[in-house]
Amino acid sequence: MKRLLAALLCAAGFAAAPAAPAQTLIQHAPGRQVLSLNGRWNYIIDPYENGFYDYRRMAFDQSKTGKGGYYDNAKPSSRQEPELIEYDFDQSAGLMVPGDWNSQDPKLLYYEGTIWYKKSFSLKPAAGKRYFLYFGAINYEAHIYLNGKKLGMHKGGFTPIQYDITSQLNATGDNFVVVKADNTRHAEEVPTINTDWWNYGGITRDVFVAEAPETFVVDYKVQLAKNDPTRLAGYVQLDGPAKANQAVTLNIAEAGIKQTLKTDADGRATFSLPAKKLKLWSPQSPKLYAVRLSSGADAVTDNIGFRTIQTKGQDILLNGKSIFMRGISMHDENPLIPGRARGEGDLRMLLTWAKELGCNYVRLAHYPHNEAMLKLADEMGLLVWAEVPVYWTIAWENPATYQNAEAQLSDLISMGKNRASVVVWSVGNETPLGDPRLKFMTSLVTKARSLDDTRLIAAALELHRTPDNVVHVDDALGESLDLTSFNEYAGWYWGGSPSEITKYTFDIKYNKPVVISEFGGDALAGYHGDAETRWSEEYQEALYVNQLKMLSTIKGLRGMTPWILADFRATRRQHPVYQNGFNRKGLISSTGVKKKAFYVLQDYYRQMATKYDGK
Template sequence: MREKHGLNGWWKFQVDPKDQGEREAWYKNGLAEVRQVEVPHIWQREEEYVQYCGTGWYEKQFAPMEIPPGKHVYLCFGAVDFQARVWLNGSFIGEHEGGFTPFEFDVTTYMNKGDMNRLTVRVFDPQDNAEIPIGKQGSWYTRISGIWQDVALELRSECFIRHVHILPNIDEGHVETRLVLSADPREALTIEYAVMDHGNPQHKQPIIHEVISGAERKAQHIIPIQDEILWTPEHPHLYDLIATVRDEGGAVIDEISTYFGMRKIEYKDGELLLNNRPLYIRGALDQGFYPDTIYTAPSEEWIQKEISLAKQMGFNLLRKHIKVEIPSYLYWADRMGMLIWAETPNVVKWSEQSRQRFHNELVGMIDRDFNHPSIVIWSLYNEEWGLEWDLANDTEKQEHVKKLYDEIKQLDPTRLICDNSGWIHVKTDINDYHRYFVLPEQAEEWKSDIDDYMVGNPEKNFVAGHEPQGQPIIVSEFGVWGLPSLQKMFEYYGGMPSWFQNLGDDTHREDFKSPLMALANFEKYQLKRIFGDFEQLSICSQRRMLRAVKQLIEEMRKRPQISGYVVTEFTDIEWETNGWMDYNRNLKAGFDRASNFNGSLIVMADQVKRNLWSGEEQAWDAVIVNNDLRNLDGVLHWKIANTDVRGSIAIHEGEKGFVRLTDAIKFAVPPVPKASFFTLKLTLELDGEVVASNEEELTLTPKVQMPPLLVCAYGMDSRFKSSLETNGLIVVDQLEAPALVITSRLDDTVLDYYRNGGHVLFLAEEGDSLPEKGQFTFRELTEGESWDRTSSFNYVDSSYFDDLPVHPEMGWEMEGLFPEYIVPLSNYNKLGGTVGRVVYMFGNEGIVETSQVISGYFQGWIGQAGASMLIQRSAEGSLTLTTWKLKDHYGKHPIATQVIHSLIAKCTVKEEA
């Protein structure tokens, strides 16, 4: 094998903000104002350089080395971001641009034979990065600059093996090797291949000899694999391959070692197949950022732990999002059986130069990572980033994407290609979607989006003139935020981390993306009164996140037309907190049980009505998803905990991947003393062992009438009035008589009544559509798919409704009742007109000084805030405003009914007092 000398370790480093180093020949004179840094090095890890863009210089001295006759010395860089110019002993040896892929120089003639060698590297990372592949570093999160991967010297022959790409063929039981030499050989050479189990030379298979003539630089060979063992996520078997080149006399010219796995990935009739068996992707978006090291994993042990945690949570794939992942991560993915979806960092601007740079990184990634069996999908583009978001209408860009697809498919026919992840497709092997909905608020919208758009009309996800050809449907981005523990964060960093001020660019500076906003707004918007401290808020936020992603995933898994999903995302990254783990890799609350809905074998209830009256008759389906095709011969048990309601069903379904048991869960809702939370529990037993379990949140409510109180339903419709009477209340028409006025019309008459000591319940759920709403303005929350809204959080002071089952984070008890409007407390934007121009709107922070906020809404780090229930008081009266959707659900929905009754009771008690 080749002799290698590592150059990692301590280097001199100096920033050059005026870019004077090359003019002043620092490469000859040496660096002056230096600090010692450890390479691999990202200069943004240094607090004073966290926002520095421009030029930095590195210098390393190393001892002379013996160079045997006929050998050359190559200086090899794993990756330098972005442009590197390199000198050795004062002589310029070359330059390279591109921040993610390896490069090298032949430095044989520049090496000192007896004296120390001095290596100098000028790294330039421009502030204007629109035409360079960056991914999200420097745009969404902390920027990356410097020599951030390994540096080494390697001895090679004049003619050496550039690479060996290995193409497995499991159906024929062989691999095809594509070997490329560095130069045309001057003589006939012999190439030998030896194959063995990974790390086990005792299991060496026969050596294959092939002769390559003197004029050939490339060679292809077929190598049979005896008794092949397939690579799968469950059994990730690897083979080592040693390639040896000998001259005419039999002497070894070059020898390298690589490894591969026998696996096959394809699609057929809308289904993914791994090794000719159905594959269902259960993936997570992984952007590969780290709290200390930013863009490189802190250690191999860290990587192994991450992959183990991913598998424990039920994942079988990580989508390495617009980042060329470091080689050690891919190695452990191969070793541990984690599928990888790889994609190139994007550019922003559409130009000839940016396209060439992008192409260089894409091909460089594939060249470097070709033999990793874990990689099953290459992405070309993500959401048209680099295509300037006009692929649907721009035929030049469409032709560019098709040509690039064809090129990469020819370069690597062993993997699937996604042309434009998440958005409209041109030529692709994957029909994937990025769809962001928040649940429970948008539960029905999510179901409709799946059924009527993604599954029902997949052709809508292709440009005009192109139709789907049986590509598998994958929802490759979706997710919901869950705020991390600030206490754990500050303990980890020993204080506030630098990224709390948001180190992304100006396109990501909205208030809800700044962690500093949470510190400023937690008390201002009365959250301290409701939650006590931020730790309790983060726990509630994480519970809400778990509830949301569980149902998002289960709705997809109930539809076998979908071939998988990739949740956003694996871990938090700086200000973006939609990870199932926080930035420091702590599991968020409840995600230790994520495999209950994210595992290969799960059981679910379907068509569940979550808020029930005592005495109702119910019949729900049970669904079993069996990705591993286990033999389903067992028993399904179900029960409503803390009641006598339960049942069991014998199952004899064989090796089916999807089973629906219609009306498997039938019961009458039992009597309960008061409205309370209950849990439906499901367990699946196979061979006497519980192999899957799940839970659903319910509320059960008795029908209880109100005392015969006088209320005025001012301007309300006859149905609402009738429901009040049915529930025991006395409805009158005179505004002066009752203890309480219930209305959706805040006109002068009602306001005078309030100011004169009356109590008003203002049902303002229609927001700005109300013709008379007094001094209040409203903000309509975004309908349909919305990335911003998935960061949102609806909350309530549950102690105000201490007699009702209401979660502080507002869960399934609020199904159908979530507000569509809020009273805005902070400024916000909306899109207006047919061209979607931004309209700047204003909130009223003063409301928190004049009102008691009972429930509210915010996005992200307590930005974009609003109130959905508040109380204002006159000298003796009160005005309770709510935008909860109660009016039409009163008398029908158990919780809506109880909330109205609770609000009436609180107002009338105050009146009597």
């Protein structure tokens, strides 16, 4: 509400809206000592939200007593004087967490609304310790309660949620957490009502309680200074009662770097150090260093890589060397076991497929992906385009919508700022032209640059075609960005058959590197015909052959992420024979079969690797 009020009071524009300070997300939270709350949670389906509102539609948690909602986890007090309680978590069915509800129960496949989750756990708080309840993601609006008391509400289906629960834990060690998860779509939310992916509901990423000393390292950024491979720059932030004027030690033993810093009154210590001995991270050599940060009773170790990324004219320079970004787009979804990716095994499989394709780069569309995905990309040597779900037609003139988008962008950057793999922050996808949209999007660009000036900023721009078969890229948003990126679907949504694709040429306004963010077409794996038979593997194969010919004529082409690595669920895709609820543009089917187009792109990427990497 504070963010909304601040936005409504702001008359000078989105960028000038003062934001209320948010609780700092714990950097590398899974690396702390944690109590996992993954596993079976009891659940109650609540489409009328009976567990949240009374019959007058008044929220129970806003009443004088704060009682009456399902979050009470109530039981009748006795058999002689029973209370009327019309729910019982302990007798209810279970859902596995992490995991969406749609793929775990057939009756929930299309469900949009409220589901209540409850988990009991044992944790007896120790003196001198602090405890944080951490959710990797809940889609979309989450109300979170501990031991019957509300911790807070969070909007955004793909960013972490964190609460300090030290004072709310029961001294006996018996605790329970209740979550109201609601994946209902709304026009003013981010994303908005209309998307082209499945609206998976529920607690979709890891849940745990992280333990820390009373004063601890809550946040840090340890990266190379902007465009300077010889200097390490960043900060360390302490949180707690003794955060001011404290010694903080940065130690990268393998590189011979050790420096003791002193925090200021706000608990922050900034640094800029020589770093000439660091071996730089790259897809060919994804070197990671154990970086240890310590202060008093606290220490945290994170595996971090170091590299520079910049543009020069129409070149993208990684560590000062021109590269071609051989990429693929992907969703946070396991096609083999329907539903959101549930853990490292699912994520590693997706990135292994990308590596087999010949990629050095992945676009994690169209929302923030699991933090574990970024760490795997670091380890496996894959560059990353990371994105927020400002997608299609957002409520551009609603200040609360902007504040929501900015908060999600800030959380994404916080989550990924120490990952060498992340080289692009994307502020949106296929957003329609107009002044309100331009104001909204350029404000996000400004925010991203204020949070991180060491990475490239991009978005999938709009384009238009003229009768002379020219594709024009002159979206005014492109002025603010580092890359010229756009989605084009010649041969599928426009432009005739695959054989007609090569008639198109491009008129691109900006003298910047061109990275094609999407192209492609659907194919049902195992369905065969000739190159003119829509939905066949041969059609998709011919489309890729001719797309690559057409795109290779673009002088500044420096990368691409075709749409998409694997088939994925999408409610919009209704054809009962070829789609059946799936977008079939994947190069790999929903059963793991590689389609013919996979090998076309793989061969092209081998050629580009030889040209740019000498392989």
